Amino acid sequence: MAQYRAAIRIQLRKQILDVQGKTVENALHSLNFQDISHVHIGKYVELTVEAASKDAAFARVDDACKKLIANPVMEDFHIELQEA
């Protein structure tokens, strides 16, 4: 069994209004950051998984994301794995 470190980026699906991102964008504009636009805010999760292979580790993390970490109806997630 090897240990893998997973980095998971979770973002709202494109069709869903990102209210938090819009609010931060407005705040940035009033702080003189008019050169910043298209702000999207999501979650970033890091975790360690123990598995026999990288494929098995990916499958476990994917399953954990679908069952608990992300909301598959509203969010998209992207997993990056590295052997620890």
Added chain:
Amino acid sequence: MAQYRAAIRIQLRKQILDVQGKTVENALHSLNFQDISHVHIGKYVELTVEAASKDAAFARVDDACKKLIANPVMEDFHIELQEA
């Protein structure tokens, strides 16, 4: 002026207790994901910045993170830039 897309990962500093990460880790364990550990939860922000160069774009995003997007006392942040 060119446009750059920034991906910003924000995490609690190592010394600060990650209560949300610990809670998700406990929930994963009770869902039969005992092979997952060291869960840390942070934020992930994407934004577009208009600047004359990549260095100038980085400086603007770094400034925006310090002033509004991250909390430099409690959080570390990491910026990745790509020309859009």
